Amino acid sequence: MWLVPPPGRVVVAVDDTGAVLGTANMYANRPGNGSHVASASYMVDPAHHGRGVGRALCEDSLTWARAAGFRAMVFNAVVETNVHAVRLYESLGFSILGTVPEGFHHPEKGYVGLHMLHRPL
Ligand SMILES: CC(C)(COP(=O)(O)OP(=O)(O)OC[C@H]1O[C@@H](n2cnc3c(N)ncnc32)[C@H](O)[C@@H]1OP(=O)(O)O)[C@@H](O)C(=O)NCCC(=O)NCCS
Structure with missing residues (x-):
C-alpha cells in the first residue's frame, strides 16, 4: 500500500547514521481529470x-x-484528534475545507470528525 508506483514517489527521512526516522508517499489524488491535485501521507x-x-x-x-x-x-482524511498533524499542516498553509462528522471511529475517543485539508500550490 505504501510503495506507490511512479509517477508517485516514496521517500524516507534519515539521520546522520542512516537510520530511518520517517517516511512519506505522494501521488495524484485522483486519476484522469482529477490528476492535477496531489495528495500525500506521512508517518514518523x-x-x-x-x-x-x-x-x-x-x-x-x-x-x-x-x-x-x-x-x-x-489530504482527504485527517482525524480531528490528530492535533499535531492538523497544526503542522495548517502551519504549512493548508486549510480545513470541511469535516465529515463522526467520520472516524477512534478506538479510545469514539466517533470523531474527519477533516479534508487543502493547499493551493
Ligand atoms: C503527524 C506526524 C507525521 C508529525 O510528525 P513529527 O515529526 O512528529 O512532526 P514535527 O516534529 O514536524 O512537528 C509537527 C508539530 O507537532 C508538534 N508535535 C509533534 N509531536 C509532538 C509530541 N509528541 N508532543 C508535542 N508536540 C508534538 C510539534 O511541536 C509541531 O508543532 P509546532 O510546529 O507548533 O511546534 C507524526 O506525529 C506521525 O507519524 N503520526 C502518526 C501517523 C499520522 O498521524 N500521520 C498523519 C496522518 S494525517
Whole structure:
C-alpha cells in the first residue's frame, strides 16, 4: 500500500547514521481529470516525534508536487484528534475545507470528525 508506483514517489527521512526516522508517499489524488491535485501521507517513528521530521517530509512533498506541476495538494482524511498533524499542516498553509462528522471511529475517543485539508500550490 505504501510503495506507490511512479509517477508517485516514496521517500524516507534519515539521520546522520542512516537510520530511518520517517517516511512519506505522494501521488495524484485522483486519476484522469482529477490528476492535477496531489495528495500525500506521512508517518514518523514515535521515538522521533516532535523533532521536525514530519515538517521536513511535508515540505519535501510540497516541493515535489509543485515541481511536478500539480496545482494543489489535499489530504482527504485527517482525524480531528490528530492535533499535531492538523497544526503542522495548517502551519504549512493548508486549510480545513470541511469535516465529515463522526467520520472516524477512534478506538479510545469514539466517533470523531474527519477533516479534508487543502493547499493551493
Ligand atoms: C503527524 C506526524 C507525521 C508529525 O510528525 P513529527 O515529526 O512528529 O512532526 P514535527 O516534529 O514536524 O512537528 C509537527 C508539530 O507537532 C508538534 N508535535 C509533534 N509531536 C509532538 C509530541 N509528541 N508532543 C508535542 N508536540 C508534538 C510539534 O511541536 C509541531 O508543532 P509546532 O510546529 O507548533 O511546534 C507524526 O506525529 C506521525 O507519524 N503520526 C502518526 C501517523 C499520522 O498521524 N500521520 C498523519 C496522518 S494525517
